[in-house]
Amino acid sequence: MPSCLDLCSDQPLLGSASTSQHLVVVDRLRPWSAKTQDGLTLPPEWQSRLEDWRAQDLSFTLLARHSDRGEIHAFRWHQGRVTDLAGGPVSEKLLVCTHGSRDTCCGKLGPRLAQGFRNEGHQEVWEVSHIGGHRFAPTVWHLPSWRVYGRLPLEKPWCLPRFLRGNAAYRPALQVMEARLFQERGVWPLWLEPTREGCLAHWLDGSMENWHFTLATHQHRGPLSCRDIPEGKSEPYTSLEVEEMSIFQPSEGVQG
Secondary structure, rough: OOOOHHHOOOOOOOOOOOOEEEEEEEEEEOOOOOHHHHHOOOOHHHHHHHHHHHOOOOOOOEEEEEEOOOOEEEEEOOOOEEEEEOOOOOEEEEEEEEEOOOHHHHHHHHHHHHHHHHHOOOOOOOOOOOOOHHHOOOOOOOOOOOOOEOOOOOOOOOOOOOHEEEEEEOOOHHHHHHHHHHHHHHOOOOOOEEOOEEEEEEEEOOOOOEEEEEEEEEEEEEEEOOOOOOOOOOOOEEEEEEEEEEEEEOOOOOOO
């Protein structure tokens, strides 16, 4: 049977990452429910924290990790910095979707991708539940960059820009713009602050640039999930591309 790698290979990746500025990962051995939240029981203090985030309209993602350690891990993205909830630094972690009960492609390709990362010497490779976009399997959420990748090669995998789905801290327009700035400059901006007509790019050297940009919207049709492939089901979807961009009153040497 054809897989995502066969039938979804022409679907644009960029701008497809789910937006989330908080991440909670709970240790639970498989099998997981198709919807992660249905199978996770959190301590009262964590339930209260998630309810507070919802009340403040703060985006977050709740995942299960295939582990019997019984731990809960939490991370936060804020203005380009990724920390744990205590404000401490976060070492490199590769969160690979292996959620077979949610999607067949993730269940088959995810474990192979995770092993490929381990073979390459990566120390913290976490097999986790659904991170969104299973038609882009195999997928990974990379920390501390906070960027999500898809269709990664199973042998000698690398998180390269051509596999980028986007920075999960941003909505699709800024995911696309961040990638365009990297293409133009060869380095990632520290973070992007949305403005009325574009974004304010903050750079590691403390400088800022006020960018105006317009986006082109492209219409497509295809399977939105691996589950649609056996049924031959297709639906319309859109992708974004930076059409025009220009700097407006760049500001050099200003501390962000």
